[in-house]
Amino acid sequence: MKKLLLATALAAFGTGAVTGAMAQDVVRIGTEGAYEPYNYIDQATGKLTGYEIELGTELCKRAGLTCEFVQNAWDSIIPNLQSGNYDIIMAGMSITDERKQMIDFTENYIPPASSAYVGLTADANIGDGAVIAAQTGTIQAGYIAEQPGVTLLEYATPDETVAAVKNGEADAVFADKDYLAPIAGDSGGALVLLADEVQLGGGVGGGMRKSDTELRAKFDEAIKSMKADGTLNTMITKWFGPEAALF
Template sequence: MKKLMLAAAALALTAGMGLAQDTVRMGTEGAYPPYNFINDQTGEVDGFERELGDELCKRAELTCTWVKNDWDSIIPNLVSSNYDTIMAGMNINEERKKVIQFTQPYTPGLPSAYAALAADADIKGGVVAAQTSTIQASHVAESGATLMEFATPDETVAAVRNGEADAVFADKDYLKPLVEQSNGELVWVDGFDTVKLGEGIGMGLRQSDNELKEKFDAAITAMKEDGSLNEMLKKWFGEDSQLFE
């Protein structure tokens, strides 16, 4: 009887472990629309990456939950196993690949851009705001301009509006609606409204999670092949958004 009970307990433990492995915690910032943001009505994570992440989990036959984390600690908390993936508008680059691994890109190499109160803003010798720990911040630091870093993207734009910074440098898809809705207050800096950086945006995972990476890669590939990923990109970024061929 004791052996039977031990066997049953072992079977239950094994089943529980299998369930835990199929429950994936998706880490995101929740502050970078349209990639990810908190829906005011529901209080839940929303945006392009929420919709895409849910679809990828469905195709990979995984149960997923969403975890909000500040950007400046989003990689350390992934490595520390506080969640299992990062879907937070994170560009793939060599520096980050030293710490975590990425799926294939789920966006093409989308451009960054400079926005300011004047089209002739000094972005080479002036002060440029960027979100900390981004490829845009690294680019500004190497450009000769004075880098002013902020924890959130909203603060970078506010720094331009209140005169602390001459310009802001961020993903163009983040800045585009802010420029369009500013009634001319914010404009693109001449010649710097399309700056290519990084290898595209992908899902970050721990270096050891190869099986999980394979599952998500397969789901991303399937969405590229059936055209559903391009449709989602057009939904969130507009009909003129850059698509996968």
């Protein structure tokens, strides 16, 4: 799960964010559209799809809200929430103490899960002297930056991090295991999911402006109802597979 760097988002904190989402006819959900299976573009239809798209649609239905999705690049996703371009972020965003200084979160809709490495071989170097690719502004990039003897290469998109390993720029890529496992599995052996896993963050939730307490309460109630009736676990299994962490 991802983590926007504090300095980037704080720069936009005082930009006069639009508040009062509940007063609007349509609740706008900001998503990246580039992080399968959380949210991505279906190549056949050109439309947004993925776990968070299906989940957001169901949450809005349960909350009695009319919603629409807004695609936004990851590196500006919190500033554009603060600016009022949408009302909630559903983009594989980890719930962290650092983020809570800037925004609030809904109930988590993905439990804490593993981050992992993918390399060209099972013995790819991820220790001293390694060069590791990660998407800029993510919780994984922050983790790698703190590892002694390891060089972090940051890229704007997750696709670029994987490409860096394929073309030899990086020894491995570090990201959500849920994102990397299917890529390695579909590579025909060209990429290997390493055994090393790291637990980061407090799960994934919807990011919201601190002022939108009424809207957050509606989403929280809808998420809790899906946890209670089992439909959230069913949806997680559908998109992430039978080995995914469940509530």
